[in-house]
Amino acid sequence: MRRLAVAAVAVVAALALPDVGLAHATLTTSYPRAQSTIQVPPAEVRLVFNQSVTVTSRAIQVLAADGTLLSGTATTRNGGAVVVAPVSRLERGSAYTVRWRVTSSDGHSPGGVFTFGVGVPAPPPTEAVGAAGTSWRDDVARWALFAALALLIGPLVVRVVVLRRSSVPAALEQRVHLLTTVAAFLVIDAGIVAFVLRAANALQLPGIDLLYGDLKPFAEHTRFGIAFLAMTMGFAIVAGLLLVAWIFDRTALRWPALVLSLALASGLSLSSHQATEPNRGTLPEVADWLHLVAACVWVGGLAALALCVWPVAPALRRTAFVGFSRIAVVLVALMVLGGAYLALVRLPSVSDLWTTHYGHVLLVKAAIVSVALGWGAAHHFLVRPRLERGADPEIRPSLVGELVVAFVVLLVAAVLTNSAPPAVRDRTPVVAGAAR
């Protein structure tokens, strides 16, 4: 009874006493602001939190491009909500990195990193001093993102374009619904993982402390962060549209889901290395987007044929295969032309192909793409005529084989996207290299 009374008092106290309510501290603003350009070197760096924090003397570290520590002992003001560190030897014409770590009143240790420039543009936080480059984890996350995007877009194209005039059996309809809806959620999840991993490379927080890392500078001041925010919300709407389409048999909703997905895929093009290179421009970005979309439709379309049409809709095999085969010609053209153009843009000289890491990956990708295209050509020129003549050859294993090769292509594409293209001579200097 006594325990019950204590518990009751604790509950009432928790609900009734607002002043004892605490959450962990978050950085609300700073001077200099994250990714800002100021004209005069500051005498101090100031961080403002939404509640009081406790700090050690090294709570704020201001670092020059060569890693030299320029900040002094950090102290708190305004009851602990403001943390200040004096800085010296900052010069106009340089960019600096700020790394911070505090302890909030709930015991958590939030931390973060941002950059600012004095008379020069601040580099993105991914290029802060101490930031690590991408690793195999980033490659796997981006591959998952590509694969999920393909499994979303490809089956939608097969259903709403290739089979638009066909009477589709309920089983196929169900399978396409299931595949595309799961893929939409996977796109969101893989996107979150990729974003957090990319931020973690720069944050360099140990283990569990990454959970309290400040991701705002990455979300709000990098193109991949902004693309991540737009894609996450956009694909949540896509998932919602697909769910409603399934529940209420409103198959027309797949059109807006497809159009939105295609548009959102541009986020990957805008936020890949294409977005950070000095030779970036509208044409390379459009080429990158077309290259990506064509690849997604090709890989996802193969998945739709192998995993949906062949097992549950035998009557539609010929229509689906022949229809997709016609589209595939355009897709291959877009992939090859787009890829060739981007290679020309990103590789300053032909020798970069065998002298740089980027070139090596590109060669591997080209080799695997050749295998996949050869496989596709065999389907196009050998299987398609047989199907058009009314035969029903057992080609599902072959479709699955081509699909597996296509997923390997996506994996190499993910590695390539996370790799830094060869440097261009007039490239703007950065605070610290975050390249592989």
Next chain:
Amino acid sequence: MIPHAETAHWIAASVALLLGLVLLSEVIVGTDVFRRRRWRAYLWPSLALVSGVLIWLIAILSTFSTIHLLAHAIWAEAAMIAGAVELAVVRGKLSSPRWSLVAAAALLISGLSFLVHEQNPWLYSRAAFLHHAIGWMLVVAALFPLGRALRPQRTVLWGTGFALTFVLLAVMLFADRDSASIFGHFGEIPRP
């Protein structure tokens, strides 16, 4: 860019309260009476699905810490999937009572992410206390849809528990911030 935490939590609490009251209404008047107007059957699953989409908006605005981004993402996904499955059941797309297991899993995962999201012990602070309370409540509340899946004949028991879960969640979400105006008048009480 980030909305005030109270604003987000009040909205979430309001939606949870609405959900709870709709569910409670069905328990009180009985399913037959409640569903005399067909649209009422769609009310709570639609609310869950739409609120799931809206939680994504909060998730992408919660980049001030990794844990907040991940926790909101889990809640958003759980609400969307559970709402969609319940809508499909109401619509007749899915028929087995076992589909309630999805709602049970959603509550369980949501509760666990509440508990993981809070690293401090129960009595460390009000926020910690409420996070633990909400987490454990959601974990325990997973038993209600679980019961509905395995013993569908005891509708009133499972329905009442499920409905009250959301009402309690709303109360706790309203209380889960320092300056929540619903308890703001207590703010003048001097600290001990």
